[in-house]
Amino acid sequence: MADNTTPRAITCKAVVAWKQSEALKVEEVEVDPPNSTQVRIKMLYASICHTDITCWICSTDITRFPLIPGHEGAGVIESVGEEVKDLKVGDTVMILYVGECGECWNCASGKTNLCSRYPLIISDDGTSRIYAKGQRIYRMFSSSTWSEYAVVESNYVVKVDPRMPLSHACLLTCGFTTGYGGVWKELKFEKGSTVAVLGLGVVGLGAVKASQILGASKIFGIEVNDMKRDMARAFGVTDFVNPKHSDKPISQLIKEATGGLGVDYCIECTGVASLLNEAIASTKVGVGETVLLGIPAERKAELSYIPMIQGRILKGSNFGGVKIHSDLPKIVEKCINKEINLGDLITHEVSLADINKGFLEYMKQPDCIKVIIKF
Incomplete structure (x- = not known):
């Protein structure tokens, strides 16, 4: 007699x-059951990130095609592999890439959030369990969330607080x-610090x-789009600076606004x-720190030597240094307590069928x- 509980494609x-x-296409695909350590998730929400665009336009030594994009999302577990212990069918979960x-x-x-056992997978390793038109479709990172169902290694999955x-x-x-972790986890942030984002x-x-929650005294928000001014101030920016309104370099504008010193910390989020x-x-000579969070479409940049030998620190980061099991629940709690209003960030909503409108128009x-x- 057939086992009707065994997951099928x-x-x-x-x-x-x-x-x-x-151009992206919505296709009929076949999603295989999870292996022993994976879960299959019915997606309920996903979101669009500029990294999705970067990977879409990148050369094939970074991204493998054909590809299902998407690396942000949440849903409900539909089936689990036999070795999965802490997750079960019906759990609502977030899908992570670390x-x-x-x-x-x-x-x-304690020095990094990048696990060596479950690493960041930039290019699919060829073990995707999704097929279309007779061929394997590669994943973006370890997930590919722009699909009605996704198969993910269980360690990259975190339960969502029902609140x-x-x-x-x-x-x-x-x-x-x-962004949050780039300040909270990557910097030894002191109350009263000055910050440029x-x-x-x-x-x-x-x-x-x-920066606001940790007690920054000044938060400079650097942005060329004036329409983001009100949102920036609502989240904590004290000084909104549009560099297009000046012929001076950004660093000079910030130094002039800080008595010639510069800020304690700079968070680079553009990837430019x-x-x-x-x-x-x-940043300040001798003590200034810069964290790089933006993902560049260009993979090379010339680093000026002089600012570095003046004692400044430059640090790269992935997922803001946040550990998905140890740290992420603390951010969730702040959202539940209304210290962080994520809903304010959602400006557009699309269906899967309208992905090109969201991807190529709304963005x-x-x-x-x-x-x-x-x-």
Whole structure:
């Protein structure tokens, strides 16, 4: 007699990028059951990140095609592998792209959130369990959330507190958490510090909010889009600076506003290579620190040597240094307590069928902060 409880392949809809920079298509795909350590998730919400665009236009040595994009999302577990212990069918969950085993050298060191047992997978390793038109479709990172069903290694999955709306939870799976953690986890932040945040998208607003909560005395928000001014101030920016309104470099504008000193900390969220040196030069000589959070479309930037030998510190970060099991629940709690209002960041909503409108149209609109996909 057949075992009707054994998970079977599911036919559903997913967004597929067949070639680099080619228009996205909604295709019928087949999603295999999870293996012993994976879970299969029915997606309820996903969101669109600029990193999705970067990977879509990147050369194939970074991204493999055909590809199902998307790395931010939340849903409900439909089936689990036999070795999965802490998750069960019916759990509502967030899908992350970094893991945390708690036991490897990296996790035990307390120095990084990048687990060596469950690493960040930038390019699909060829083990995707999704197929379309007779061929395997590669994943973006370890997830590919722009599909009605996704199969994910269970360690990259975190349960959602039932008090947290899933539409808000998906915003914590990359952008906002990256910015928030870039201040909270990557800096030894002192109350009264001065901060400059370059780029006021979701990542930048996360950095702004963390700076406010940790007691910054001044938060400079650097943004070329004046339509983001009110949102920036609502999240904690004290001084909104649009560098397009001046012929002076950003670093000079910040120094002039800080008595010639510069800020204690600069958080670079744009990924614009030409702004790297401006971010570093915006900080104080001898003690200034800059954290890089933006993902560049350009992979090379010339680093000016002089600002570095003046004692400044430059640090790279992934997911803002946040550990998904140890740290992320603390951010969730602040959202539940209304210290953080993630709902304010959602400016547009689309269905999976309208993905190109969200991806290619809404993301370019000046009033856009975050586009979410409702399944």
